[in-house]
Amino acid sequence: MTQAELRQAMVETCRQMNSTGINQGTAGNLSVRSGDGFLITPSSLPYDQMGPDDLVEMDFDGSYGGRRPSSEWRFHRDILKNRTDIDVVLHCHSVYATTLACHHREIPAFHYMVGVAGGTTIRCADYATFGTQALSDAALKALKGRLACLLGQHGQISLGRTLDQALWLAIEVETLSRLYVQALPLGDPPVLPDEEMARVIEQMKRMSYGQGPEPEGSNDIARPRG
Template sequence: MMPDKERALRQEVIDTCLKMNALGINQGTSGNASVRVSDEPNAGFFITPSAIPYEEIRPEDIVRMELDGSHSDNRRPSSEWRFHLDIMRHRPDCGAIVHTHGMFATTLACLRMEIPAFHYMIAQAGGPTIRCSGYATFGTQELSDTALEALEGRRACLLANHGMIAIGPSLKKALALALEVETLAGMYWRALQVGKPVILPDDEIERVGVKFGTMGYGAVEKGAAKPRKRKGKAA
């Protein structure tokens, strides 16, 4: 019988995906979410299964993955399990990941545009920009590599012609950041329809980040594995 604590954490993954859709930052089964099994940085994680409508997922359907890439055989993990695995491996500060295909974040991603510091809330993502990664086919190691690069020193990034990733210490915080990124993407898109937004200087974003406690988020701990660099550079 599944322990109550484990069942609750599996249910939280399901609830997070349902909230993503209810908030309008995702649709259908296009996104996914994961959370560490425990607070230990080397712990495995629970991830949404592949191709099951969120409304039909039960706690028993949630897949457990270990950091060696093995997983439970109750269901197939999300097709994007590779970037969940690599982020969990290389970012010991990350306790949860939310991936969405929100309208505005994805629109900017399709234009290969990063989100600059047109608004001080950009500091919530850990730096003066929300980068846009290079493009790679979904579910591939190449996508995972480019996502890791775009997330270096950040808590969120756009995925070119694809969507968005937000990370945090918990599912609640990762989801809140995903909503903030989608809101910022919508504001930036609207501002561009009128003119060229004024961009705040990096030192102001650093001051704001210190107030938020988000600066320096994502620094690789001593001895932790570092992400492989792909050819080229994230936008």
């Protein structure tokens, strides 16, 4: 993908964040690894007014060119710097995930799909003021061994190798959050044991679950004809 194509794809993903309902107004932000640095959405610019040239080039030392970057640039930089297994960081204020985050409530393995975030829970990071190094440190801790987390009294972060993967995961985290919020009035739902979640996560890795078409040979039951 060329630099121009990447910028256009980022703009389209940002607009999808709003059209799918996981983000509102100028909340949320998006970054993608690019060359020796990364591209990040600018500060306080509505996505429907944002064009490819408005995206900000940043280096890992915190320097940038062009528009002022998102106020959350620190956790984007630190996650991309410390997580070489991913290339995209998506942050949004999806309603149900934020509802749980307001109670500092992690999402347990009440449903097997919690495993798509890489573990037996989707953790909730401690609260810290937006845009601060303290928030970045809290996010890194909550994301250890995970692809998604909630941010205390704030929102959610989802990671991916590609824009499509990060957006898919953010929507899935919001869906799980909604299910969990709706299940709680009936009482705390039963939680799948760690041994079962280990099997689920291994199966997801084997099938590249949520990351596009399954690789050939990953499913030993269903086979194409011919």
